[in-house]
Amino acid sequence: MLGSGAKATKPSFVSYISPEEIHIKKPTEKEVNLHLLPGELLLCEASTVYKYIQEDGSDRGTYGKLVCTNFKIAFLDDDSATNENEPQFKNKIVGENDITLQCVDQIYGVYDEKKKLLTGQLRKYPEKLIIYCKDLRVFHFCLRYTKEEEVKRIVSGIVHHSQTPKLLKRLFLFSYASAAPNNTDGRNQTVMFDTLEDWRYELERTKGNVKYKAVTTNEGYRVSEKLPLYFVVPICISEESILKYEGRGIPIWCWSCHSGAALLKMSAFPKEQDDSTSQMQKAFLDGIYKTISKPPYELLKTEDLSSSLPSLQDIQTAYTRFKQLFLIDNSTDFWATDVKWFSLLESTNWLEIIRRVLKKAIEVAECLERQHTNVLLIEESATDLCCVISSLVQVMMDSYSRTKSGFQSLIQKEWVIGGHSFLDRCNHLHKSDKDEAPVFLLLLNCVWQLVQQYPPAFEFTETYLTVLSDSLYVPIFSTFFFNSQHQKDINTSGESLKIQSGPFRFLTVWDWSVQFDPKAQAFLNNPLYAEKPKPDKSQRKTARFKHQRQLSLPLTQTKSSTKRGFFREETDYLIKNILGKRIGKFINSSDESPNSFREFYDSWHSKPVDYHGLLLPRIDGPEIKVWAQRYLRWIPEAQLPGGGTIATTAKILELMEEVQSLQRQSVKPALPTSTWKDLEDEDDLVKRDDEFVDLGGEML
Template sequence: MEFSEHIKTANVENVVLRQPLHPPSRGTLCVTGHHLLFSEREEGSARQVLLLLRNIDATEKSVENLWGYSGPFSGRSERISGSSGTLTLKCKDLRVLQLDIPGMEQCLNIAHSIETLSCLDRVSETYPFFYRPPDLSLQEPWGLSSPEKYFNHTKELHGSWRLSSVNREYSVCPSYTTAVIVPKDVNDDMLVKVAKFRQGGRFPVLCYYHQKNGVVIMRSSQPLTGANRKRCREDELLLQAVIDTSDKGYIIDTRSSQQAQQARMTGGGFESKSCYNNWKRLHRQMERGKALQESLIKLVEACGDESHNMDRWLSKLENSKWLSHVQTALSTAGLLAECVERDGHSVLVHGSEGTDSTLLISTLAQLIMDPRCRTVEGFLALLEREWVQAGHPFQQRCAHSAYSHTRLQQESPVFLLLLDCVWQLWRQFPLALGFSETLLLRLATEAYASDYGTFLCNSDQERCLLEVKKKTHCLFQALLRPKEREIYSNPLYEHTELAIWPSVHPQSLQLWKGFFLRWTKQTRHLEEAQEEIRNMVIEWGRLVLS
């Protein structure tokens, strides 16, 4: 497909741009296959605004006939006549831009181009396949981590665990990587049978080894016991091999007991006590899917309410239930970390599909327990392992954000919820995490619209088929370049081997203003102050070292 087919009007003069934190400006608007480019034409100004079309969540247009005078720009008023149109662009990063475009036809043409090019169906037509920064090479190895690297790096695993290539052609589980870490006593034939017993083929695999006591975190999808209480002997043996001679392990099911019971009626289910007698099942209900998406929409609506009524604001914030989801995620992750760190027992985590809330709490638990995950590189490697490689369907979940008028069943801001929870940890433990809030904001933006291929597709298999690792650049590697790393590092970071246990009391949790209110003047002033403090700390550190 030629992008030019969808661009009836490529350039428009005398466009007025209104955007948060900036005065209105007049200039030239240009539409390309992947971007909107606005160039200010005021005397002495060469300012440009480049917006990735993929970042646009919704386009609203209005057209009117005009006769009169335009507003002053650089001290001038201009007589206008004819028709004009206004495009309101609501972005996935929560920016709201307004374009006043002279000429009704030009306005409608621009709107049509944006609506078409902002939601291209084919992944290979998106911008990451065209992006070629001068300081990155496609010849470099792609990514920071993999099951192979994790297994080889964790020598303690080699006695009782092995690296299996049973999924080398993605035939056993489409959403897993080609290599997985499993108990040494479980052969590949058994794994194939276990995969048939678990939804989507997501059989239990190791995601974390706790070096302090040698216990592990496993993750999977729900067992397909169904109404007839179907059993799988190989699945039972696999879980028994995980705990070996230990007295018991825990299964944390991210559904309520009632939801798990209801799942049996549609072929799903849970591990029964009689078949898994050394495992204790704990239910912790976590919302997902549509409920989480609606929560985000309500929160963003509340943040955009300009009535300045405190009671109304607090009511809307509470009704969105977003902070309740944050609290549930952190408390469930804390429970998982307690089972491993304090009780010394291995844990299997799953919900129904095992691609959303399962990954959320396993990631947070590792951040709580393991200092290696709290550096910039360690955190990015953790995200790659637990989200990108573990089969979180980014393409489906992040297709739209809070403004879109079209809703797809698969959309859900689970990854954004993770970043919010990490921000809560970062705020409660400002010295314990080696990265800054700026990194979290960058990741929140990139997950929805990116120049890089890291968050494309829904699984490792899809990335392989589309040659994402050969034809696009890796975001995580780009963030570790020296200049970037300095921006995203926490200058106050102090390494600690201790676990960081978050408080989940209501008074301990706050709205993530840096993201949800990032385009307001108050938040921008706070950011500027934080940046100044950061620069002072870095300069002080340099003086001490010299």
């Protein structure tokens, strides 16, 4: 009864009146106008389409018009003509009854109560249409009362424009940018990492400029089309070496820890090499690693993510199984699985993959934080699991990455500029399913685990993460629609895209004002965020002590490694593997005890949480939860218009606005909640106690 192949239980009661006739509304004379974006064109439409309400499994619904444009599929009901009862959290680009063409996952037609997947040319047209979306919404439309010619046009149009392969420049992204060239690119303080200065600033911020340098070797993409124009490498690496090896086998800097240890990533050399080439590459890597491992940071741990984490195919398979639990036709189907829910959930393996990824990130954090060891992540192209692990490590260890602008800058650095293949992994062009994998969604899912476990540590909310995952399928932003910076650049500067009215420019998703008005944007900001206090001169010593405490974990003394450096006994074996064969799991590559991870993990969790220091997720058993707001799209309590945590957050936001208003009027400076208790003396607390009214113990 799950997923797109679910079959509804056949009722024993026979009715001779169709459900639509029972709930039919009188035709309205209101003209419902379709709002078109710049560059958006109406392709086909159908009137008298009946849209079912999904939540309760009944046949209740409403009549309206179903349209398909070069941007979206939209249902316009009678209520669309009015602005009454609009939700507080409203997207200005994609409405509640809108589905962007990139968001369509599968389309089914219903023929005599039997569902059939619709692809390509259709010989017979269905009486009902079911659209399953990549954001896990499900839409049911009845075409029984629609004119036959309109049914043919709308069904053929929707299937063709959402399911068939297309060229990159046929995406709505280009139509919108051409028609609206003067839209401002608001970055909201997000560092885009498209200039040399951005990389130098990040090196200075993390104190990584002692051993690493930003290079311009790839200007004009003369080294590699997959690498960004600018990136950071160890100081010892020459531009000639980068050119010679075309960027492969070059350790690229991601981030530096406070201890001086660095997180790096590297794309492996091609597997097939002749002996002379292998020897040259071995000598090259040997020299680089010895330089990186200079005292006092003598160790370099190599982590081959291709062997220690699930493959992209495994991730895709697990997520496909997982989403079938939520792509339901109605709530009756969902609750019918209640008895075997946990076994079904476990069998998908999706939550286990999340747990394994979080565990790997903790292992890397341990090397950087406790062992002061450089960590080199290796992957074939270093643009998939490398992006996931490096991003998670920075979110756990760098409180800046837990602010909204910091997190957005992190995504730009590691994913957008870092060359993650968004176009292929999201299958935006419907060209090949074999490259599709929800790698970026996996990261957001892992970050969500941290957000729901430690809400005060994050400036953004789970709603922010949900909206960000939805933005993967909104083709007016270039952020998630290219495989590399090179691909974006050549498609931006092409002669065919030059227009008279101004320069050709894509929007970035980080300009949230494009999708939301200021009131709706408030839902993206966490009112409970424990903002890091800015110490003044009188508090500098106290703040410094706190900073030192958060950076050093209270762990037992560990035995120092007898192997002084990475290249002593393991050089030949590891180099051979790096050059071709799969590298083994080097979890215990040093002499650390097998229980080192558990000791590190348990010791950290036994201490009070510092929301601005190291943050480790709880990963045991039921601690890994389902992201309800993202996956339960049809349950009102889990969504923005309904109740649950979102309604609570809305009320808190209202209170916060009142508090901020009072703070602006007050002479007393506004202080973070975390410092109130420290700054108030006992006399003030006694006076506050006198202000309370004694209710005589009548309160329960």
